Amino acid sequence: MPRPTRREQLLTVANILSRTRKLIHEENCPLAITEQGVTNVYLGISVGSRFLGMGVHISAALSHQAGYFSLRLSLVCYRIVPENSPAFSFVKEITSFDGTFNPMIREMAAQGLLDLFQARKASPHDRLSNGMTLLHYICSKIPRMSERWRSQIQSLILRLLQHFSAEIQESDNNGYTCADHLLDDGRSMNHTGWTLLAAKLLEHGSQLSFQIHYENYTDFFLFWALNEYQTFPDPVICSTEGIEMVLLRSEEGLRKVIERDCVDGFMVSDANLALFILATNKGWENGCRILL
Structure with a gap:
């Protein structure tokens, strides 16, 4: 079963540095003869002047897979306009x-x-x-x-x-x-x-953006109740591993997160209730049992 893509936003929104790592197989999967994976590194910088009414977005995307590297550069110029434009x-x-x-x-x-x-x-x-x-x-x-x-x-x-x-x-x-x-x-x-x-x-x-929906899970959970996480290439920014394991319905992955992060019966990295509600909305009975 594919592992989740992990994306970490390291800088501010205007200057974004992110790293995405996706492994092809679970660690114990018999097909995982070699540690195949895809690593993507993205750097984007936006610089704009309201006084000049102009801005520029420069980005570089580096991808590594199976021993090969690829680099994609992008330069976009844009106008900063008022809402009555x-x-x-x-x-x-x-x-x-x-x-x-x-x-x-x-x-x-x-x-x-x-x-x-x-x-x-x-x-x-x-x-x-x-x-x-x-x-x-x-x-x-x-x-x-x-x-x-x-x-x-x-x-x-x-x-x-x-x-x-x-x-x-x-x-x-x-x-x-x-x-x-x-x-x-x-x-x-x-x-x-x-x-x-x-x-x-x-x-x-x-x-x-997981952090945007962190305080109000309602819209986030309702969306994933109707959609499968694996359908999209990299759907969530800065998600937690517990959330990803529930979205992937990975029993082994969820157990590992609980064993690693559970202190005195409570999760350190995630809210127990949030994970339970998400598993319930997904209709994942085994996940709910694991979280009880």
Whole structure:
């Protein structure tokens, strides 16, 4: 059974250094003849000036697998714009509309943004001074929108995803990814459309920041009750090993975490209740027994 991917964020949101390590097999797996694995190291630095209205994001990704190294460099220039700039104003208008959101309006909304991009009045790389991109901004508006909008807005974002690249994977200055904004309000999880959209964002490289949801597990747990952890390449930033073992339904892994971190009947690295609730939501009976 695959081990969990481990990602550790070492610096601030604006300057991110992370290391991801994924082993192909469990330690006792008979197929693990050699210690095969994949190691990815990512360094990203964002530097911007509100006075100049410009910023740049420089990143380097180093990957090591089976004795081979690969290096990918990226340089993205972006504008720092106010919330009343053309694209952000347009998004605010369409997400505040309280009428019937029919397919024609959806197409007009998508085309309206594309027209702004083509006329160079806006760019998919534009962001606010708080680090939010257009995609972050749209996702932050969704949880508070009417239920009748869910399928239309979902289709709108899916159509626009092809115009966003690194923005899908980035966090804003408060540490929120696009998926975090989408699930920031537990009310959003009452709608299957938002769950499907969050899953689609994770498929495209977005992640959920465990620290963002640490104090309110509701949205985090509800999402994983409907989705499998193994489906996504690297879905959670800074998760705990206990949480990952429950998400992976790894009985051996969970027992090892408990043996290592349990002091006087309580977990040091995780909240017992949180792990139990997550295992319950996942319908994992054996995990619940282990935690009792």
